[in-house]
Amino acid sequence: MTTRLSAQDVTLGYGDRVVSTRLSLDVPDGAFTAVVGPNGCGKSTLLRALVRLLKPAEGAITLDSRSVSDLPAKGLARELAFLPQDPLAPEGITVHQLVSRGRYPHQSLLALWTPEDERAVAEAMVTAEVEDLADRPVAELSGGQRQRVWVAMVLAQDTPYLLLDEPTSFLDITHQYRLLALLSRLRDEGRTVIAVLHDINQACRFADHLVAMKDGRVAAEGAAADVVDAALIKDVFDLPSVIVADPVSGTPMVVPE
Amino acid sequence: MTSAPPASPPTARTARPAILVVGLLALFAAGVASVAVGARAVPLGELWGALADFDPLNGDHLVVRDIRLPRTLLGIAVGAALAVGGALIQTLSRNPLAEPGILGVTHGAGFALTVGAALGLAGSAVSQLGLGVAGSVLATALVYAVGRHSTLRLLLAGVAFSAVLMGVSLGIRLTSPDTLDKYRFWAVGSLAGREQTDLTVPLVAIGAALVGALVIARSLNAIALGETVAHTLGANVARVRTATLVLITVLAGAATAVAGPILFVGLIVPHLLRRLTSGSVPWLVGLSAVVGPILMLVADTIARVLLHTGEVPVAIVTAFLGGPVLIWVVRRYGAGSL
Ligand SMILES: Nc1ncnc2c1ncn2[C@@H]1O[C@H](COP(=O)(O)OP(=O)(O)OP(=O)(O)O)[C@@H](O)[C@H]1O
Ligand SMILES: [Mg+2]
Numbered sequence: 380m381t382t383r384l385s386a387q388d389v390t391l392g393y394g395d396r397v398v399s400t401r402l403s404l405d406v407p408d409g410a411f412t413a414v415v416g417p418n419g420c421g422k423s424t425l426l427r428a429l430v431r432l433l434k435p436a437e438g439a440i441t442l443d444s445r446s447v448s449d450l451p452a453k454g455l456a457r458e459l460a461f462l463p464q465d466p467l468a469p470e471g472i473t474v475h476q477l478v479s480r481g482r483y484p485h486q487s488l489l490a491l492w493t494p495e496d497e498r499a500v501a502e503a504m505v506t507a508e509v510e511d512l513a514d515r516p517v518a519e520l521s522g523g524q525r526q527r528v529w530v531a532m533v534l535a536q537d538t539p540y541l542l543l544d545e546p547t548s549f550l551d552i553t554h555q556y557r558l559l560a561l562l563s564r565l566r567d568e569g570r571t572v573i574a575v576l577h578d579i580n581q582a583c584r585f586a587d588h589l590v591a592m593k594d595g596r597v598a599a600e601g602a603a604a605d606v607v608d609a610a611l612i613k614d615v616f617d618l619p620s621v622i623v624a625d626p627v628s629g630t631p632m633v634v635p636e
Numbered sequence: 637m638t639s640a641p642p643a644s645p646p647t648a649r650t651a652r653p654a655i656l657v658v659g660l661l662a663l664f665a666a667g668v669a670s671v672a673v674g675a676r677a678v679p680l681g682e683l684w685g686a687l688a689d690f691d692p693l694n695g696d697h698l699v700v701r702d703i704r705l706p707r708t709l710l711g712i713a714v715g716a717a718l719a720v721g722g723a724l725i726q727t728l729s730r731n732p733l734a735e736p737g738i739l740g741v742t743h744g745a746g747f748a749l750t751v752g753a754a755l756g757l758a759g760s761a762v763s764q765l766g767l768g769v770a771g772s773v774l775a776t777a778l779v780y781a782v783g784r785h786s787t788l789r790l791l792l793a794g795v796a797f798s799a800v801l802m803g804v805s806l807g808i809r810l811t812s813p814d815t816l817d818k819y820r821f822w823a824v825g826s827l828a829g830r831e832q833t834d835l836t837v838p839l840v841a842i843g844a845a846l847v848g849a850l851v852i853a854r855s856l857n858a859i860a861l862g863e864t865v866a867h868t869l870g871a872n873v874a875r876v877r878t879a880t881l882v883l884i885t886v887l888a889g890a891a892t893a894v895a896g897p898i899l900f901v902g903l904i905v906p907h908l909l910r911r912l913t914s915g916s917v918p919w920l921v922g923l924s925a926v927v928g929p930i931l932m933l934v935a936d937t938i939a940r941v942l943l944h945t946g947e948v949p950v951a952i953v954t955a956f957l958g959g960p961v962l963i964w965v966v967r968r969y970g971a972g973s974l
Pocket of ligand 1: 393396398416417418419420421422423424425464
């Protein structure tokens with residue numbers, strides 16, 4: 380397993396409030412990593428630190444052994460794409476416009492909009508199944524449609540890394556599975572996917588690498604089949620449960636008692 | 637959710653250049669009307685003559701050259717400055733109610749003029765201009781010093797500081813009738829009589845800031861998605877915010893200094909255009925620079941002919957024209973369009 384992106388002994392927090400202390404994580408390249416854990420345990424905080432939205436108080440986030448804080452902003456944005464938990468679209472913006480914003484890191488004062496940008500935007504809209512909505516105002520879409528539009532924006536960024544904070548929230552069950560299948564497909568094409576997921580069974584089914592967090596630390600990580608057992612679920616979620624094999628995928632399935 | 641078909645035309649993207657062309661034609665028409673119409677109506681033939689074949693003994697030519705044309709240019713500059721300033725502040729703050737004076741520009745200028753008038757410094761048009769600019773810049777600098785870490789703090793600082801300045805100036809004016817008199821002339825907001833001053837500096841400042849606004853508009857495309865997303869797209873949020881604030885201050889400060897507070901233009905024009913531009917900031921800025929002057933010239937022309945006895949201040953006309961349009965936009969598209 381190789382790793383380009385990793386957190387090394389980072390202490391993360393907001394002002395005086397410390398969320399994680401000396402947390403280390405190696406994100407496996409070309410794999411689908413799912414981060415799970417109870418509300419408030421620091422999942423979003425970790426993702427925000429990985430994409431340099433939050434500066435670690437101690438330790439460093441590194442990409443190819445270089446601290447991400449030393450990388451140029453647009454250069455980093457061509458490596459890491461991030462979808463926050465609750466993005467808010469500006470008034471009046473249409474789907475096509477919003478998705479086009481994903482091309483921002485690929486543009487410069489001299490290189491304005493190119494056919495390559497247009498192609499990436501069109502492809503991202505098809506992949507996220509929003510091409511029929513292209514000229515609709517984002518404000519007039521349903522929550523699930525909106526979520527897929529934001530996913531399309533992140534895809535248009537065309538980066539080797541995709542970090543998504545709860546991408547399946549607001550989606551109906553069909554679209555949840557379609558999005559997860561899409562992320563698996565992108566992984567198969569060579570991208571590295573890191574997603575915060577709340578449905579542990581979905582995480583077990585789709586992720587190659589599971590990171591279970593509790594109180595700001597990594598409680599367990601590895602392949603779902605290796606790490607998920609009743610003791611872990613009790614420890615992390617404080618939930619008594621029985622673990623059975625998922626009848627479809629054979630991966631662990633948590634059934635609360 | 638209703639199952640109604642999409643409300644906006646599917647051709648919004650391709651329609652924008654057409655809107656720009658229509659806007660430029662309308663601006664040209666409004667410009668011609670604003671030169672031709674007034675207490676002394678100038679026939680179109682004479683108008684052309686004044687430009688192509690100037691005759692210093694012809695009364696019509698003199699009116700056009702010395703009064704109407706400078707005033708029209710001033711109207712275009714002020715309208716563009718206010719509308720673009722409004723587009724910038726609304727985009728930066730993601731707040732549809734923000735207007736370009738919200739950062740302290742208007743009340744800073746008003747305060748400086750009041751103090752200047754009380755000290756007997758606001759006699760000439762040039763000194764009034766200087767006072768207005770100094771007040772705007774000082775007020776914005778203070779607001780920036782307090783609130784520079786976040787856009788929300790900036791707005792709060794601007795509103796709070798404006799309230800203080802407004803209170804103090806009101807106090808001064810109430811105790812000094814002479815000061816009130818001088819201030820009143822400025823405070824109604826008008827292009828009348830302002831064309832006689834040498835306006836090279838404010839006009840050049842506005843022109844430069846408009847160019848700057850077009851350059852920075854693409855970065856604002858990223859900032860408009862919120863600071864989190866802007867950062868992850870690689871935008872330098874702090875730098876873009878500072879540059880945008882400087883531009884807003886120059887635009888609103890110069891416009892306010894030469895024409896008084898007519899800031900309503902800056903509130904309404906970006907609203908009218910937001911849907912048409914489908915969220916593209918460069919288009920919003922570009923079209924604001926065309927539609928702002930149209931509103932300003934139409935309002936100023938109406939202001940000139942409305943009363944036989946004299947002129948209605950243009951700020952009053954823009955409010956009368958703009959208010960109903962704003963209400964129409966809200967009713968037509970719902971508050972979500974704001
Ligand atoms: N901007 C902030 N300022 C101060 N504290 C914060 C901020 N954001 C989050 N926190 C705190 O940090 C802790 C971790 O928050 P975080 O958002 O990382 O949780 P999470 O695991 O993503 O939770 P959820 O599943 O609810 O999204 C929480 O206790 C939260 O209250
Ligand atoms: Mg979270």
